[in-house]
Amino acid sequence: MAQLEINNLSKVYPPDVLALDDISFEVEQGEFLVVIGLSGSGKSTLLRCINRLIEPTEGSIKFEGKEVTTASSKELKAIRKEIAMVFQRFNLIERSLVLTNVLTGQLGELSFWRSMLGRFPEEMKQTAHEKLKTVGIPEQAFKRADELSGGQQQRVGIARALMQDPKLLLADEPVSSLDPATSGTIMDYLAEINDQGKTVITSLHFLDLVRKYGTRAIGLKGGKIVYDGHPKGIDDQKFKEVFGEEAEKVHIS
C-alpha cells in the first residue's frame, strides 16, 4: 500500500473553473515528489486538497489507508497532524515571537484551554528551540517573526512543520519568494527531512532545483498530469509540453 493514494481527483471552483481534472497517482513513503507546471496549472490546489485546506470536488485521497475526503472533522484533525505544510508566503503569525510560531505546530497536541492560553509545557518549548537549531536560527527565538528576513521566516516555517513530526511534508512553492542562494539552503533542509524517511511533496518552478532534489516529478497542465517520472527524464520536448511552446528554461546557479 502506498502512503498516499489519489484517485480520480477533480476540483471545480464555482462556477466552472476546472483546476484539477481527474488526477490519479500514488506516492510511496520516502519519495521527494516535485510538482511542476505554470502558475494556474493546479499545483497549489493539488497540494491543498491532500490536507483538505481546499475541499476536493470529486475523487478519493487515501493517506496511510485513511480516506481524507470523507473524514469527519475529528478524523481530519488527526490526519492533518501527520501532514505538515510549508507555504510560499511563509504564513507566520507576524506579530508573535518566532518561538510561538514554531510552537503552533503542536497546537493539536495540547488540551484546548492550554492552547487557547498559550501555556505550552517546558519540554515542548525545549523541542521548539531544538527545531530552530536544526534550521540554523536558534538565536532568533525571541524576536518577532516579522523582524526576520524572508529566508529566515521560511526556516521558521520549516521548524513549525518539523514540530509536528510529520510523516508527509507539503511545501507549496517554498522558495518562490526567496533569492536563489537562500532557495538552495531551504531546499537542502527539505532534502535533509526527506533523508530521515519523511515524504516530501513540493511545487517548484526551476528545473535545476527539480533535477537536483526530486526523486520524481509530476507535470501539471490545465489540471491534468502531462508528465510523471524521474526528473532527469524531462527533456526539452517534455519541458515544452508542460510549460508551453514559448517557455525557455531559466537556470539558476
Add this chain to the structure above:
Amino acid sequence: MNQETEIPERSSWPFWRNLGIAVLFAVAFLVALNRINLDLSLLIENFPSTLKLWSAFAKPDWSVFGEGVILLIKTLYMAFMATALALPFAIVLSFLGAKNLMNSPVAKAIYTAVRGLASVIRSIQPIIWAIIFVVWVRTGPFPGVLALWIHSVADMTKLFSERVESIDVGPMEAIRATGAGKLLVLAYGVIPQIINPYLSFTLYRLDINVRMATIIGIVGGGGIGMRLYSYINKWNFPKAVVLTMLIVLMVWGIDYLSSRLRERIETGGGEKTQEYSI
C-alpha cells in the same frame, strides 16, 4: 522596432463624462444658492445683539468653575462607560459581521443582519439616539450613556469587521493545516493580527464619545452639556463661557492623548517607524 505599431484608438468618453459631471455640479450649486436665502446683510444688522455674548468672554463668572470640573468628570465617565460597555458587544459582533469568516448560508444571513443593522444604527446620529432615550428613560446621564453606547457598538462593529475582513489568511491557513480547530485558528491566526487595530479604534471611539458626551447634554442627555445649555437659555453667558472653556480644554486634552497613544500602538511601540528623506 521597424514594423508599424498599431496604436489602439483612445475613447473620448472620459472627457464628455467629466464635462457632464462638472456641469451637473455647477447647476446644483446655482439651484441651491437660489433656494437657500443667503442674506449676508443679516450678519451685519444683527451684530449688536451678540455683544452681550462677546462681552462675557471678557469677564467670565468663575464661580461655576468647581461645579464645572465635577460636571466635566461626570461627562468623562459617561464617555468611558459607553465605550467600555460597547467594546465586548462590538468584539463579538465584529466576527459575526466579517464576510471572510462567515461562509455557510446561515452564517451569511447572520453577516448580512449584523452589518445591515450596524449601518442603520450608525446612520442615526448619537444626538437623535439621545432624544429617543430621553423620551424612554427620562433626562440625565443614563439616556446619554445609552445613546453613546448604541452608536459606539454599531460604529465599532463596522470598523472592527472591516479590519477582520482585511486580515492575511495565510496564518489562518497555516494553523488550520496543523490540525487545530476553529477557535484555535481564531486565537492564533486572527487575533494577533487584529488586537492592535482594535485597541486603536477603541481609543479613537473614546475620543469621539468624549466630544459627543458634551453635545448630547443639550437634548437632556446629562453631563456638562446639559448645564451649559441651561445657562445659555437663561442668557447667563459669563457662566456659559467658563463651561465652554472647560469643554474645549478637555476635548483638546483627550484628542491629544488618544492620538499619541494610537501612534504608539500602530507603530508597535515606536520600533518600526521609518524615516523618510525627500
